[in-house]
Amino acid sequence: MTIVDGSANTETAGVVPRRYACGETFVPKGRYIDPEFLHLELEHLFTQVWQPACREEEIPDPGNFCEYTIGRQSIMVVRQNDGTIKAFYNACTHRGMKVVRGRGCADDGVLRCGFHGWRYTLDGRSQFVPNRDEFLNRPREQWALRRVTVGAWGGWVFITMAENPPELLDWLDPLPTALAPFRLEDMRFRWRKRTALAANYKTVIDAFIEGYHSPGTHPQTVRSDQGVRPSTAPAAPNEFIYAPYTPTTVYRNHSRFTYTVRPDSNGGAARAERESSPTIFANGMQYQFLEVRSLVSERDYRVAQQMAEMEPGPIPPFMVYHQMCEELAIAEGVDYPKMSMEEYFAGNGDWHVFPTLVILVEKSCVLGYRMLPDAEDPNRCVFEMFSLEHFAPGEVPETSWLEFERWQDHDGWGELPTQDLMNIDAIHAGMHSRGFDGLWLNINQEMSIRNEHRIADRFIFGVDDPA
DSSP: EEEEESSOOTTTEEEEGGGOOOOOSSEEHHHHHHHHHHHHHHIIIISSSOOEEEEEEGGTTTTEEEEETTTTEEEEEEEETOOOEEESOOTTTTOOOOSOOOOETTTTSHHHHHHTTOEETTTEEEEEOGGGGSSSSOOOOHHHHOEEEOOOOOTTEEEOOSSSOOOOOHHHHHHHHHTTTGGGOOOOEOOOOOOOEEOOOOHHHHHOOSSSSSHHGGGGGOGGGGSSOOOOOOOGGGGGGGGBOOOEOOOOOOEEEOOBBBBTTOOOHHHHHHHHHHHHHHHHHHHHHHHSSSOHHHHHHHHHHHHTTTTOOOOOOOOHHHHHHHHHHHTOOOOOOOHHHHHHHHHHHEETTTTTTEEEEEESEEEEEEEEEEEEEETTEEEEEEEOOOOOOOOOOOOOEEEESGGOOOOOOOOHHHHHHHHHHHHHHHTOOOOOOEEEETTTSHHHHHHHHHHHHHHHHHOOOOO
């Protein structure tokens, strides 16, 4: 990797300006707070990568459309008459007016520009131009909406503005293989929310792609022995032995961390006793349902309530829980995903689907986050949080995006997500301190953060660092 002083020079491949150059575990704060770096991301990163625009269920019928905005680029995703999906730059080829706004349906199969009344078919062809004979000759393709490459995986519709993008499944590797048994494409929204945050989008992402912060931010998670709603008082040093160990695995385009036990854990007999207790395990699962409102479905919650009354046995509570959840879901009509425990452990965990999507994957449901940068201000972003679930026929709820100008305007985030949101503004504000140079990362549990910057450098500066 080459490092130079001065401004970013995207004309010179392989060169990273010194003020933006990362070390092995160091990330300079300018990558979060400098307007110039945000501009580089929007121009050279977001225009080249695959990114999720919406879920397929958001455009179920022909004529349904969804606008996806990233920076100053607006993309419309449109369901076609044959059920396929196409995407276009959301700009009329006459004067650039947005053709669609938000979500809706072109019931008559026509996309209309509200400025001069130009019309397009669902597949982007020019259908009607008022007084067309008063325009100079123009190649046929220039009358049509400009296409954007589109693909689908896991129930998400992905778009890319790149001229020659990799195949979507290649870009997503290893997610398609690892998550195939979970059948994410068959899940549907349980709920979905959106708000603005006073932080860089990466500041928010970073809070959700490492588990190292859990005992510090969420001390109740190390106290499942206290019941379903444990104390949130700061954790004492001796309680950190009960914190999960969350090692990171990095891939070429993505990362993942899992919750496990530190190999050299010194919890001893006390920890072993806690891990063998169905009641303590069930307390944790009930807490997830009550105060995260995802990762545990309502059926899973009922299983956890039953487990809370069980005595320890030869089978670990974790295994008992999964078996009982599967049996109850199938009994109540859910087409529940079947998989071996090897397959479960290969896909379960916290995935960073670079650049903006984070999904925490369980058999019955998924907790997801998406963070979108502001078009101009590196200190602002849009934060989305949602839950997906496997439902029995007829049980899929009607949902829409609940939007809040400030996250504090909604009291339904749940205790654990609220703790994260309470930290975000202060984390990002602290990055502006003259006493702070940048992030110094844990080499085992925070390499997902270093990895996102490694990937970004490939697109922004032409630096492909295999390390």
